[in-house]
Structure formats: C-alpha cells, structure tokens
Amino acid sequence: MSQTYQFKIENESGRLDKVVVELLPTFTRSHVQQWIKEGDVTVNNNSAKSNYKVQTGDIIDITEPELIPLDVEAEDIPIAIVFEDEDMLVINKPQGMVVHPSAGHPSGTLVNALMFHVKDLSGINGTIRPGIVHRIDKDTSGLLMVAKNDLAHENLAAQLKDHSSLREYYALVHGVIPHDKGTIDAPVGRSKNDRKKQDIIDDGRAAITHFQVLERFKDFTLVSLKLETGRTHQIRVHMKYIGYPLAGDPIYGPRKTLPGKGQYLHARVLGFNHPKTNEFLTFEAPLPKLFEDTLTELRETR
Numbered sequence: 001m002s003q004t005y006q007f008k009i010e011n012e013s014g015r016l017d018k019v020v021v022e023l024l025p026t027f028t029r030s031h032v033q034q035w036i037k038e039g040d041v042t043v044n045n046n047s048a049k050s051n052y053k054v055q056t057g058d059i060i061d062i063t064e065p066e067l068i069p070l071d072v073e074a075e076d077i078p079i080a081i082v083f084e085d086e087d088m089l090v091i092n093k094p095q096g097m098v099v100h101p102s103a104g105h106p107s108g109t110l111v112n113a114l115m116f117h118v119k120d121l122s123g124i125n126g127t128i129r130p131g132i133v134h135r136i137d138k139d140t141s142g143l144l145m146v147a148k149n150d151l152a153h154e155n156l157a158a159q160l161k162d163h164s165s166l167r168e169y170y171a172l173v174h175g176v177i178p179h180d181k182g183t184i185d186a187p188v189g190r191s192k193n194d195r196k197k198q199d200i201i202d203d204g205r206a207a208i209t210h211f212q213v214l215e216r217f218k219d220f221t222l223v224s225l226k227l228e229t230g231r232t233h234q235i236r237v238h239m240k241y242i243g244y245p246l247a248g249d250p251i252y253g254p255r256k257t258l259p260g261k262g263q264y265l266h267a268r269v270l271g272f273n274h275p276k277t278n279e280f281l282t283f284e285a286p287l288p289k290l291f292e293d294t295l296t297e298l299r300e301t302r
Helices: 016-023 029-037 110-117 150-161 234-241 289-300
Strands: 003-008 041-043 059-064 080-084 088-093 141-147 166-174 181-185 188-190 198-200 208-216 220-227 265-273 280-284
Touching (some): 016 041, 029 059, 080 280, 166 234, 181 234, 188 234, 198 234, 208 234, 220 234
Parallel strands (some): 141 265
Antiparallel strands (some): 166 220, 166 265, 208 220, 265 280
C-alpha cells in the first residue's frame, strides 16, 4: 500500500529533490528524482521539476510508489553469510551458483536463497528484490555485497564506481608468468565474433586489472588480482589477452586440464566503507577445497 506524506516548508531551502531527501532521509536522491519525474511529488498541488527552488510556505505532497514484488520463488538454499547487520550482508558464494535467475537458471540462484533467508532487501528501481550490488560469474566463488536498503545499495554501488572499494581475487592460470607483477589496461566489450563472449576491443569500456604472482608451478601460476573496474568477465578476458588464461575456464581457456568444473577464480578479499558508519571493513574467504587441494597436488609435482 502506498504511503503519503505532506510537509509545509518553513526553514528548508534549495532544490526540491534535495529538500525532499532532507525531509525523508530513508530515501535516496535518485529515488526522489524519479518520483518527481513521474508526478508523485507536487508543490502546492502542482507538478514541479527537481531543480525547483522551494519557498517558505510551500506545501509539498509526496506519494511513495508501491514496490512491485519480484516474481522469484524463495528457496531454502544454504548460503554462507560472512557478515550481516541492519544495512547489508557479505556472502561467500560457492562455485556453481548463479547470482540472478535467468531463462536458463530460473531457480537455485543466490537471489532465490536470499529471498528465503533475508527479510529486508533493497528495492532499487521500485522493485522488491535482493539488493545484489555486484555480481560474480556462476563458476567464480567468493565474496559479494548485498544491500538491505536503498541507501546502503547506492552507497556501496558508488564505492565500486569510484574504485574506493577493495576487491582481490586469487586465480590459477596456465603458463609460468615471468614477471612478479603487472597491470593490464585494455578495454573490454562484447565480442564481435561471438556474442556470448567478451573480448578486448577498441571501442570497449575501460578495464584495468593489477596482478601479482604468488606461486609458480611447472605449468601453472597462482596470482592475486585487484580490480579497478568491474567489467563482465574482466579477469578471464585480461588473463587470456596476455597469454595466461585461467585454468578450467570453459570459455576463454583450455578445457579439462585440471579437476572440477569451471575456472579457478575466487573472490578472496572484499573491503569497503560501511554505508552507515563509514568504517572501512575487510573480509576474507578461504579458497574452496578443490582449489586448495589442486594447489597441494601442484606443489607435490613441482
């Protein structure tokens, strides 16, 4: 059911969108701007623009649009919650789990699990849905942020956009990298030859990956990678581009060279400023058992 609010301007001043956020601090400015655009905010019973300068005595009426439920079934699927408070969660996603439902994966996803386990989740874009702030591929394991409210969602998304968050991955790649560290700066976009793949293309989106060698084996290298950007398949495409594709990668690398299904890629470290307290939090997730067991075998045959 929609909620309505009415305010009389007394001491507030400035743009309408800014003032409404001051009056209703649980909502984000982008939300409010959308309401104004759709006519859900009126001034003296008249529509107004976001940049309208409020005047003393103005009567502002606000109708909060009703959220549309997401047509996704809640499923009792176990998930590893690394951190949780009233604003957000950090999840350790297992390899093989899809983040969002799709035509090929209508159930069994992280979203289905969150719908069951978590009561309050963000409603960005006016839809009741789990606030997945960023994604990792189905066969990539590791840490993900999930927002419980829209303020947290937008704050965490902004940190990803301005590169202030920390994301470190561990990957096992084919070949022995001679350099101890390096930076890959190459634009990533949809492949012009295969629409299911990403590729390095001149008109792609800027993408930067920093890597550091952790351990060398006979035919493989263990590396840590830090992202400045978060393009689709960025690490997988970048490592293939420099000649060291990820082990187990069914799209960008040689298949069936090591046990398991999918690439050896793990989102091991996640750091960010808490959306409410601004405290910088850092979380680590140990490597999955198969990844660790494979490293043990490679060390024994080195």
